[in-house]
Amino acid sequence: MRRLCPTISELNAFHAAAKHLGFTLAAKELCVTQSAISRHIAALEDYLGQKLFLRKSTGLELTEAGATYLNATRPAMATLESATAQLMSYGGNGGALNLSVPPTFAAQWLFPRLGHFKRTLPQVTLNFVRYQHAHDFAVPHDFDAAIQYGYGNWPSANARYLIGKETSLVCSPHLRDSLPLATPADLQRATLLQHIEVPLAWHDWLEAHGCDTSGSRFGPGFNLYSLIIRAAVSGFGVAIVPTCLVEDELQAGSLVEPFGSRFQSPLGYYLCAPSARTNLSVYKLVSAWLEHCCNHPDAGSADSAPAPHPDCLFCQGPGLPGRA
Template structure:
């Protein structure tokens, strides 16, 4: 399909915005209020769009409008397309400076507890770069997401992406002082008598730790499950059970005494944290600046904490 043919198939932006607003709000009147137009203008825009497509997008019953099945599918696609246009526009505006923007996916707890406290140093060194954050807890396809890079935990396999190992992690069992005293928990086998808090993206964490201690892993999944480490940590602070977490993500709770490591039985994770980004973005200034800064930060962490972090 030639570019000229593609262009002939693209409706006006005004018609698409009117349709998307009406589809999302379920009302031509509310769409008109949002877009600062008249209800009649929205109706005409949508009618013109339906005529150009040759399909019915809305069922009109008295004063109500309802999307047809075709309208529902088209609305989802147009909403994503308009979002991409807005994102591209923000990026273009950011390039008025020398740095541009970096759309970065981060792991929620790693981002809030490790990365964000260190970012003032990055912005001091690179005030020309703007970082927009999104959270992702599992790998994704860069071709389908408006993201430039991601910090990922796991293995380095990420098709079509450049990968840089940042660090490993040391996993430790933790619990509140109250739970340790009431259980009581004095030896590794004692953990089998309390709920074991689960992190949904690390379903083997407790089983791996128990096996390392020579204990049966049968109770490894006996406890409530949470999606983020921050929630697991808070559940442990509240005394809901015992957690097994990366030590670097609960340093504050350990420092304040909200959590305690009852015995020195750490588990070195077989996986690690990685910075990943698409091959075609390896030369972008914002990507290069963040990559170099982040690798330097992780190198400093290894120097300060020793080989356990790497």
């Protein structure tokens, strides 16, 4: 029966040769002979029916087919290496997870809790890769999982809601007092800070509070909640943001909620991953920890330990899930 894919030895030789554009350094990296690299490349080219390299006096050069094949196989090789390292190092009870996180959510909510993460899951390493909003998880990405803001309906993704549907209308204390802002109708005098990727936020809020929505799209636009938060703190305008992103500012008093009430948005932060990744033990551990922090607001606090909850594994101290 004809095999349906190249051997790992052939792929390793190809990737090493493409990395160094030469057989000598590729052989040294893989601890084999130069002739072994040459044989593996020749066998791979014969199998594919395509030349992957141009042999020149100065070394190797990828052909168009070689460059295309390198980009197509790189994610699969990275996944194999990651899974192998995880199993060898942690026996399936930990490892590393490449996580893509929106910058504001990382800085405002996740990073302050990483001390708790390290204490709770010392056998797990989180690698924060460049954030990219994935629309289709059937397409290979550089991450194992991603935290994304949206409605929770991403193709080919297992999406688990975390936090963020509760939103707050916020502004600086000075702006509240100087306009003043006493009722929602007073927003007609305010500058509405807009998130360009959440264009209906103000419309939905104003409609829910029985206000005129004709001006809901007018106001300076920003592409990050972190910029909106800083603009609101400076008194530039009024913002609608997920409450979880402004907990510290509200506690410190640099931002206030002039009307007191909060609004339930249809949007929120979700942990998303291709279904194949969700079976990894390291994904299950990280997912459970994230849900623990979302369900226990005091979890991860540097000043106090979270109140124990008998049904939560992460509140029970020694013998945490996955810990040897």
